[in-house]
Amino acid sequence: xxxxxxxxxxxxxxxxxxxxxxxxxxxxxxxxxxxxxxxxxxxxxxxxxxxxxxxxxxxxxxxxxxxxxxxxxxxxxxxxxxxxxxxxxxxxxxxxxxxxxxxxxxxxxxxxxxxxxxxxxxxxxxxxxxxxxxxxxxxxxxxxxxxxxxxxxxxxxxxxxxxxxxxxxxxxxxxxxxxxxxxxxxxxxxxxxxxxxxxxxxxxxxxxxxxxxxxxxxxxxxxxxxxxxxxxxxxxxxxxxxxxxxxxxxxxxxxxxxxxxxxxxxxxxxxxxxxxxxxxxxxxxxxxxxxxxxxxxxxxxxxxxxxxxxxxxxxxxxxxxxxxxxxxxxxxxxxxxxxxxxxxxxxxxxxxxxxxxxxxxxxxxxxxxxxxxxxxxxxxxxxxxxxxxxxxxxxxxxxxxxxxxxxxxxxxxxxxxxxxxxxxxxxxxxxxxxxxxxxxxxxxxxxxxxxxxxxxxxxxxxxxxxxxxxxxxxxxxx
Amino acid sequence: xxxxxxxxxxxxxxxxxxxxxxxxxxxxxxxxxxxxxxxxxxxxxxxxxxxxxxxxxxxxxxxxxxxxxxxxxxxxxxxxxxxxxxxxxxxxxxxxxxxxxxxxxxxxxxxxxxxxxxxxxxxxxxxxxxxxxxxxxxxxxxxxxxxxxxxxxxxxxxxxxxxxxxxxxxxxxxxxxxxxxxxxxxxxxxxxxxxxxxxxxxxxxxxxxxxxxxxxxxxxxxxxxxxxxxxxxxxxxxxxxxxxxxxxxxxxxxxxxxxxxxxxxxxxxxxxxxxxxxxxxxxxxxxxxxxxxxxxxxxxxxxxxxxxxxxxxxxxxxxxxxxxxxxxxxxxxxxxxxxxxxxxxxxxxxxxxxxxxxxxxxxxxxxxxxxxxxxxxxxxxxxxxxxxxxxxxxxxxxxxxxxxxxxxxxxxxxxxxxxxxxxxxxxxxxxxxxxxxxxxxxxxxxxxxxxxxxxxxxxxxxxxxxxxxxxxxxxxxx
Numbered sequence: 024x025x026x027x028x029x030x031x032x033x034x035x036x037x038x039x040x041x042x043x044x045x046x047x048x049x050x051x052x053x054x055x056x057x058x059x060x061x062x063x064x065x066x067x068x069x070x071x072x073x074x075x076x077x078x079x080x081x082x083x084x085x086x087x088x089x090x091x092x093x094x095x096x097x098x099x100x101x102x103x104x105x106x107x108x109x110x111x112x113x114x115x116x117x118x119x120x121x122x123x124x125x126x127x128x129x130x131x132x133x134x135x136x137x138x139x140x141x142x143x144x145x146x147x148x149x150x151x152x153x154x155x156x157x158x159x160x161x162x163x164x165x166x167x168x169x170x171x172x173x174x175x176x177x178x179x180x181x182x183x184x185x186x187x188x189x190x191x192x193x194x195x196x197x198x199x200x201x202x203x204x205x206x207x208x209x210x211x212x213x214x215x216x217x218x219x220x221x222x223x224x225x226x227x228x229x230x231x232x233x234x235x236x237x238x239x240x241x242x243x244x245x246x247x248x249x250x251x252x253x254x255x256x257x258x259x260x261x262x263x264x265x266x267x268x269x270x271x272x273x274x275x276x277x278x279x280x281x282x283x284x285x286x287x288x289x290x291x292x293x294x295x296x297x298x299x300x301x302x303x304x305x306x307x308x309x310x311x312x313x314x315x316x317x318x319x320x321x322x323x324x325x326x327x328x329x330x331x332x333x334x335x336x337x338x339x340x341x342x343x344x345x346x347x348x349x350x351x352x353x354x355x356x357x358x359x360x361x362x363x364x365x366x367x368x369x370x371x372x373x374x375x376x377x378x379x380x381x382x383x384x385x386x387x388x389x390x391x392x393x394x395x396x397x398x399x400x401x402x403x404x405x406x407x408x409x410x411x412x413x414x415x416x417x418x419x420x421x422x423x424x425x426x427x428x429x430x431x432x433x434x435x436x437x438x439x440x441x442x443x444x445x446x447x448x449x450x451x452x453x454x455x456x457x458x459x460x461x462x463x464x465x466x467x468x469x470x471x472x473x474x475x476x477x478x479x480x481x482x483x484x485x486x487x488x489x490x491x492x493x494x495x496x497x498x499x500x501x
Numbered sequence: 502x503x504x505x506x507x508x509x510x511x512x513x514x515x516x517x518x519x520x521x522x523x524x525x526x527x528x529x530x531x532x533x534x535x536x537x538x539x540x541x542x543x544x545x546x547x548x549x550x551x552x553x554x555x556x557x558x559x560x561x562x563x564x565x566x567x568x569x570x571x572x573x574x575x576x577x578x579x580x581x582x583x584x585x586x587x588x589x590x591x592x593x594x595x596x597x598x599x600x601x602x603x604x605x606x607x608x609x610x611x612x613x614x615x616x617x618x619x620x621x622x623x624x625x626x627x628x629x630x631x632x633x634x635x636x637x638x639x640x641x642x643x644x645x646x647x648x649x650x651x652x653x654x655x656x657x658x659x660x661x662x663x664x665x666x667x668x669x670x671x672x673x674x675x676x677x678x679x680x681x682x683x684x685x686x687x688x689x690x691x692x693x694x695x696x697x698x699x700x701x702x703x704x705x706x707x708x709x710x711x712x713x714x715x716x717x718x719x720x721x722x723x724x725x726x727x728x729x730x731x732x733x734x735x736x737x738x739x740x741x742x743x744x745x746x747x748x749x750x751x752x753x754x755x756x757x758x759x760x761x762x763x764x765x766x767x768x769x770x771x772x773x774x775x776x777x778x779x780x781x782x783x784x785x786x787x788x789x790x791x792x793x794x795x796x797x798x799x800x801x802x803x804x805x806x807x808x809x810x811x812x813x814x815x816x817x818x819x820x821x822x823x824x825x826x827x828x829x830x831x832x833x834x835x836x837x838x839x840x841x842x843x844x845x846x847x848x849x850x851x852x853x854x855x856x857x858x859x860x861x862x863x864x865x866x867x868x869x870x871x872x873x874x875x876x877x878x879x880x881x882x883x884x885x886x887x888x889x890x891x892x893x894x895x896x897x898x899x900x901x902x903x904x905x906x907x908x909x910x911x912x913x914x915x916x917x918x919x920x921x922x923x924x925x926x927x928x929x930x931x932x933x934x935x936x937x938x939x940x941x942x943x944x945x946x947x948x949x950x951x952x953x954x955x956x957x958x959x960x961x962x963x964x965x966x967x968x969x970x971x972x973x974x975x976x977x978x979x
Binding site: 056058059060063064065066067068071072075091092093094095096097098100103116117118119120121122123124125126132133135142145146149150155161165166168170171172181182184352 | 534536537538541542543544545546549550553569570571572573574575576578581594595596597598599600601602603604610611613620623624627628633639643644646648649650659660662830
């Protein structure tokens with residue numbers, strides 16, 4: 024049974040204006056609201072609940088892999104912030120600075136944390152003295168502030184929510200393993216929760232994190248063909264530990280500098296979810312991520328027996344651990360359908376007098392619009408199967424789109440055409456930053472990453488024609 | 502079998518210097534560390550894990566009672582903050598203010614939230630228009646900043662972690678019920694998780710929250726006889742909704758102002774837990790709150806079979822949902838004992854070669870020092886029973902102490918002696934703020950609350966001798 028729902032006129036069509044469609048969904052699905060300060064948004068309960076699902080998944084994964092949560096101060100004295108040179112150059116232009124406390128001028132102005140490497144290092148320098156104290160594998164959930172000129176909900180904000188992991192280790196090998204292990208967890212978050220395929224790779228030196236030796240990334244592709252950096256992990260080597268004088272006595276009794284990492288994902292992921300899966304009727308949420316997995320909509324609910332039957336179904340699903348909601352408001356079914364579609368609930372369950380008679384319900388899939396009639400006694404099993412199926416369909420659709428939008432390019436014309444049309448230009452590169460910069464100047468595309476799969480398909484740099492050493496994916500990006 | 506452990510010399514004795522003992526425990530139990538900015542502390546993993554337990558309990562209770570989490574901006578423009586007069590007077594002296602963003606001066610300076618009533622009101626004014634939109638029952642977990650001159654870990658900080666609930670309702674009755682219902686949840690948190698009895702009551706007008714019509718409080722009593730305000734709930738009436746022009750169309754079609762509440766508890770609770778239960782060997786954690794409920798310490802762990810047997814016990818307990826840790830470090834058992842006592846783990850489980858032979862383990866209760874020998878096949882049941890027993894013992898001990906330190910006073914001399922000795926002076930009061938102020942001037946004690954139990958024991962105000970209308974508890978306070 025197929026029954027595509029009618030276009031919801033409350034939001035712009037994607038093909039008419041993708042950016043406006045995005046903003047419409049953010050507001051109409053009640054994910055966020057603006058505040059009176061630009062770039063500082065209100066995370067409304069429905070948007071925040073999606074973030075809580077991500078938190079819950081990652082927090083479990085972090086703890087299972089031996090990480091501990093902690094909380095560092097909100098503010099960093101300017102003098103502390105300035106200790107690591109590359110780091111301060113990267114972040115100083117976008118800092119928010121406090122200069123008045125309790126009506127008095129603050130001598131060493133306080134920067135609202137844009138990221139907390141400096142705070143963790145200061146703390147590590149006090150609590151680490153022996154190899155017995157290592158590793159320290161810490162994480163914190165918090166908000167950070169980066170004063171941005173151009174802001175968009177979730178994608179680029181002056182304040183955003185994130186987690187930042189910070190670890191220090193005895194050896195380089197251990198720290199490097201940590202950097203890659205956390206990238207793997209982010210990738211699995213995409214596969215298992217977000218139904219989003221990422222490309223994993225390493226950032227070029229030009230694109231890496233300020234102060235890092237190496238930055239790894241997961242990159243998603245949006246339907247408009249632009250890439251979205253969705254999470255990064257950094258290997259710092261001993262740069263920060265030297266700048267902050269974090270040392271430890273090794274097993275051999277020598278004073279050494281530990282090796283450090285950091286890694287983070289943010290509420291930017293919400294922007295990715297909206298764009299990757301959404302359609303002209305609003306949000307489409309992957310089932311394992313959705314705060315509400317099934318919404319029960321009683322049909323002709325004023326008729327006797329309908330509400331009790333709907334509630335019975337609701338209780339049944341809830342007891343099975345399915346995140347379910349029942350909509351008993353006095354709105355019309357049509358209005359309810361449109362509203363829950365806008366909010367991207369994966370399955371709508373309709374139950375009316377005729378269904379009750381036949382001991383059945385109607386399940387409607389948000390991602391395809393298909394309807395399925397299910398007998399009451401098969402409901403639990405069928406619902407769980409359907410949630411898994413929807414997840415699979417959504418992942419595969421996004422994966423197909425990604426694969427269709429990676430194009431091997433052999434000259435600058437092909438590169439420009441590819442990134443202009445949208446998608447990744449898979450490019451051979453000599454490794455010289457001059458060539459990388461030239462590509463950006465000519466196309467506005469940036470090096471998203473050097474993917475882990477480095478199989479060369481040509482031997483010449485696409486810019487200078489010299490010997491190519493790396494496969495790089497270029498794309499325009501958010 | 503009784504075996505009081507030896508005094509841990511790493512920390513000051515309580516009777517020698519209670520304040521120093523407190524600081525010692527905060528640092529040596531690795532609950533927190535100082536940062537380079539006064540009043541901004543590092544919540545170390547062990548301290549943060551205790552906060553996570555509190556979060557987990559309250560978050561469940563809030564959601565069960567229909568509240569939703571959200572997240573409001575970190576900053577409040579000065580112009581918005583100034584809208585409610587009493588509120589701004591209460592908080593303005595201790596604000597931290599940002600004046601520079603992205604290297605430029607900010608025209609309307611941004612206050613780091615000391616509390617978020619103004620932000621919630623601004624948001625409510627945009628999303629509420631009809632009685633159908635009510636109630637809104639929101640909560641957020643975040644940190645807030647109040648620029649304090651004198652700071653102490655957990656008890657008074659420039660930054661602290663908390664939750665703040667904000668709700669708006671159609672009717673006064675509904676809002677008043679919410680204010681009391683949330684106080685009840687805080688009280689149950691004390692009973693069920695913190696093993697801490699609170700006195701519930703209403704604040705005097707002088708002591709209520711800036712901008713509230715009524716403030717309710719839970720007050721705990723510390724071993725040094727000082728009271729600790731541990732959580733508050735506020736009924737705002739329509740004050741904020743009028744100041745921020747939050748209106749809704751009622752069922753009868755009239756434009757009305759909703760009735761509002763807010764309520765919060767903070768990491769101050771950690772300070773209370775440390776003081777209420779701690780002893781000269783460090784922290785003593787209530788079992789349901791403890792991040793580690795049982796620590797397994799292998800004895801003579803180098804001997805064959807000990808570590809495998811200890812791990813088997815560890816796995817067994819873990820599978821039963823008990824929060825358990827095994828200490829296989831190469832420290833001596835004595836050192837381990839002292840360390841886990843310092844950290845307040847409720848039960849230490851010792852297992853050595855002789856225990857293995859006898860198929861038994863030794864359980865040692867942190868709160869009393871008692872040791873109990875338990876056969877392996879009874880371990881699960883006995884452990885659970887023991888955790889419950891320790892909770893009960895700790896609650897009852899604290900409750901006895903509280904009851905012993907409430908003294909009915911009939912004149913100012915008795916009042917002064919009582920609060921000087923430590924504890925609550927139960928006082929009859931005429932209701933005039935002049936008398937309340939006089940008590941504070943003469944004794945430094947403040948009105949902690951008008952307890953819910955208002956049974957009068959005298960008819961004259963303790964200060965002016967006029968007709969008494971209220972029972973008030975006065976005490977010195979943190």
